[in-house]
Amino acid sequence: MNVPTMASLFAEGKQPEILFWVGCAGSFDDRAKKITKAFVKLLNKAGVSFAVLGTEESCSGDPAKRAGNEFLFQMQAVTNIEVMNGYGIKKVVTACPHCFNTLKNEYPGLGGNYDVVHHTQFLKQLVEEGKIGLKGGTYKGKRITYHDPCYLGRANDVYEAPRELIRKLDAELVEMKSCRQRGLCCGAGGAQMFKEAEKGDKEVNIERTEQAMETQPEIIAAACPFCNTMMTDGVKNKEKEASIAVMDIAELMSEAEDL
Amino acid sequence: MEYLPNILFGILLVIGIGYFSRNVKKLRRNIFLGRDADLSDNKPQRWKNMARIALGQSQMVVRPIAGIMHIIVYIGFVIINIEVLEIIIDGLLGTHRIFAFMGGFYDFLIASFEILALLVIVAVVVFWLRRNALKLARFVKPEMKGWPKSDANWILYIELILMGLFLTMNAADYQLQQMGVAHYEEAGMFPVSQFILPVFEGMSASSVILIERIAWWLHIAGILFFLNYLYYSKHLHILLAFPNTYFGNLKPKGEFANNEAVTKEVKLMMDPNADPFAAPAEDTAPPEKFGASDVQDLKWVQLLSAYTCTECGRCTSECPANQTGKKLSPRKIMMDTRDRLEEVGKNIDKNKGEFVDDGKQLLDDYISREELWACTSCNACVEACPVSIDPLSIIMNMRQYLVMEQSAAPAELNAMMGNIENNGAPWPFNQMDRLNWAEEAG
Numbered sequence: 001m002n003v004p005t006m007a008s009l010f011a012e013g014k015q016p017e018i019l020f021w022v023g024c025a026g027s028f029d030d031r032a033k034k035i036t037k038a039f040v041k042l043l044n045k046a047g048v049s050f051a052v053l054g055t056e057e058s059c060s061g062d063p064a065k066r067a068g069n070e071f072l073f074q075m076q077a078v079t080n081i082e083v084m085n086g087y088g089i090k091k092v093v094t095a096c097p098h099c100f101n102t103l104k105n106e107y108p109g110l111g112g113n114y115d116v117v118h119h120t121q122f123l124k125q126l127v128e129e130g131k132i133g134l135k136g137g138t139y140k141g142k143r144i145t146y147h148d149p150c151y152l153g154r155a156n157d158v159y160e161a162p163r164e165l166i167r168k169l170d171a172e173l174v175e176m177k178s179c180r181q182r183g184l185c186c187g188a189g190g191a192q193m194f195k196e197a198e199k200g201d202k203e204v205n206i207e208r209t210e211q212a213m214e215t216q217p218e219i220i221a222a223a224c225p226f227c228n229t230m231m232t233d234g235v236k237n238k239e240k241e242a243s244i245a246v247m248d249i250a251e252l253m254s255e256a257e258d259l
Numbered sequence: 260m261e262y263l264p265n266i267l268f269g270i271l272l273v274i275g276i277g278y279f280s281r282n283v284k285k286l287r288r289n290i291f292l293g294r295d296a297d298l299s300d301n302k303p304q305r306w307k308n309m310a311r312i313a314l315g316q317s318q319m320v321v322r323p324i325a326g327i328m329h330i331i332v333y334i335g336f337v338i339i340n341i342e343v344l345e346i347i348i349d350g351l352l353g354t355h356r357i358f359a360f361m362g363g364f365y366d367f368l369i370a371s372f373e374i375l376a377l378l379v380i381v382a383v384v385v386f387w388l389r390r391n392a393l394k395l396a397r398f399v400k401p402e403m404k405g406w407p408k409s410d411a412n413w414i415l416y417i418e419l420i421l422m423g424l425f426l427t428m429n430a431a432d433y434q435l436q437q438m439g440v441a442h443y444e445e446a447g448m449f450p451v452s453q454f455i456l457p458v459f460e461g462m463s464a465s466s467v468i469l470i471e472r473i474a475w476w477l478h479i480a481g482i483l484f485f486l487n488y489l490y491y492s493k494h495l496h497i498l499l500a501f502p503n504t505y506f507g508n509l510k511p512k513g514e515f516a517n518n519e520a521v522t523k524e525v526k527l528m529m530d531p532n533a534d535p536f537a538a539p540a541e542d543t544a545p546p547e548k549f550g551a552s553d554v555q556d557l558k559w560v561q562l563l564s565a566y567t568c569t570e571c572g573r574c575t576s577e578c579p580a581n582q583t584g585k586k587l588s589p590r591k592i593m594m595d596t597r598d599r600l601e602e603v604g605k606n607i608d609k610n611k612g613e614f615v616d617d618g619k620q621l622l623d624d625y626i627s628r629e630e631l632w633a634c635t636s637c638n639a640c641v642e643a644c645p646v647s648i649d650p651l652s653i654i655m656n657m658r659q660y661l662v663m664e665q666s667a668a669p670a671e672l673n674a675m676m677g678n679i680e681n682n683g684a685p686w687p688f689n690q691m692d693r694l695n696w697a698e699e700a701g
């Protein structure tokens with residue numbers, strides 16, 4: 001797989017068009033790594049000039065900030081900004097809505113000004129430009145329901161890009177009863193991913209999985225590595241992993257393209 | 260003696276409006292106990308939001324039944340104020356239906372008031388049934404006991420009485436007009452109250468005049484009472500929804516403000532020329548508290564929101580934590596903030612303008628840590644609020660206090676933060692392994 005780093009391109013005196021911000025989940029989590037790879041395959045296929053920071057990337061600080069540790073968040077942000085500004089980065093693409101939100105909205109106040117786009121927005125653009133074809137009938141007539149990640153949807157009003165891609169895949173997009181502005185959280189945001197939930201009647205991801213299952217989907221599409229994990233756990237909890245797949249939009253597309 | 264009613268009316272008006280102004284002053288003072296927030300930017304957008312959300316009720320119709328009912332009561336309220344203006348002029352000058360000179364237009368106005376009054380009665384009955392007979396989930400949550408519950412019903416009863424008095428007053432007036440009683444010249448059109456006329460059959464003119472006067476006085480006295488009831492009630496939203504939507508957040512919902520007190524510290528830490536052993540100058544102010552543990556640590560706009568909250572519970576019913584039985588209710592966060600702010604205000608009143616420490620605070624005494632840690636920061640509550648309240652911002656400010664002032668985060672979050680600090684990731688992986696995925700198959 002062709003994955004250039006900013007450092008190596010810099011050594012050759014080259015500047016890529018975009019920085020692919022991989023994020024911690026995309027770098028370390030076994031499930032999320034598959035999303036990262038699928039996205040890189042699509043970038044390579046479309047001939048996009050990109051690079052990653054690799055070992056120079058550090059946590060965006062999102063979980064620290066949502067947990068209330070503003071100090072740690074700002075330390076992370078300032079360090080990351082120093083690295084990115086050092087490379088003169090203009091445009092950032094990421095598959096993680098949490099990194100997307102933080103880099104796009106919270107870094108500018110600390111000196112980091114970039115054009116930040118989510119991978120679904122970027123992929124939509126590549127499809128529109130004809131750089132990715134989306135032929136083939138891999139998903140023809142398949143029922144796909146889409147789970148809105150809070151930090152992509154409500155937090156930043158990105159609702160249509162992922163949906164358009166699903167429709168372009170020739171699949172049947174079925175909506176859950178809570179969708180778009182009223183989408184239900186997967187349960188991982190606000191640093192909940194890293195702790196046990198408070199006492200209640202039910203886990204949030206189970207509630208959300210039940211909503212998804214009401215649409216009788218063959219695939220639950222997600223656009224966030226954390227949502228992906230939470231929904232995958234939910235499907236396993238319901239013992240439906242044989243009949244329902246949880247997939248990122250990038251994975252859907254990379255499979256359709258047989259990459 | 261001839262002017263006695265006018266003088267009495269004038270006194271009633273002065274007392275009613277005077278007492279209300281006194282409470283408005285108190286309200287203002289309490290709100291500005293909060294920290295500064297500069298919200299003077301982007302005025303055109305702010306006016307637009309206010310027009311759309313408060314005046315245009317755009318967020319109300321997300322739930323169509325409650326939304327349409329609410330719009331009826333709202334329009335009824337706005338339009339009835341024209342009638343109130345006439346009542347005040349009549350009361351002060353001793354005239355009767357002073358706007359009657361408008362002729363056909365006046366007939367149209369009175370007719371539309373009557374139809375709206377009837378619709379308001381219908382809406383109020385439906386609202387009452389939803390609360391008390393159907394017991395909709397969001398109206399029976401734990402925080403909706405005691406005053407919040409009875410307050411909601413009182414509002415409905417008062418509205419019902421006011422509308423009833425309005426229609427009775429009109430009916431008696433219409434009867435007197437038809438009887439040709441002096442002073443009651445023919446004016447107005449009464450499509451609803453005409454059906455009350457049979458009640459007056461056989462009554463003498465003086466009895467009907469008595470009924471008309473009683474209804475007239477009780478109606479205006481009721482309105483003045485309602486005005487003063489507002490301060491003590493969630494019904495304050497009819498006034499504060501306007502400033503609150505004007506000062507509402509204009510940024511993307513996911514953008515949580517960067518705490519400037521922290522930025523100062525971080526800059527100092529990152530500055531290679533800073534002297535780590537330098538003693539602070541004598542006259543420097545004590546460092547600002549990180550985050551919020553009490554109402555004074557919140558921004559004034561958050562306190563304004565606490566007074567604006569209508570306790571409708573749309574936030575709570577959309578909250579994923581609440582839906583899955585956790586203790587968090589965004590509505591309760593707003594109600595607690597308001598209750599604590601009221602307590603602080605009373606403390607200041609009692610102690611001649613100075614707040615004397617009462618050993619209590621918003622954190623723990625009102626809002627528990629369990630509630631704060633149950634939040635997923637998903638913004639569902641913020642999206643759901645019909646009047647641009649942001650309960651999430653209060654939760655985040657309080658988390659900041661817990662973590663940065665008290666080091667009181669749950670142990671697992673401490674571990675996560677330790678990992679970020681040491682490895683640049685929330686998991687215990689080495690930063691040098693960040694690119695390993697590129698080498699792996701698949």
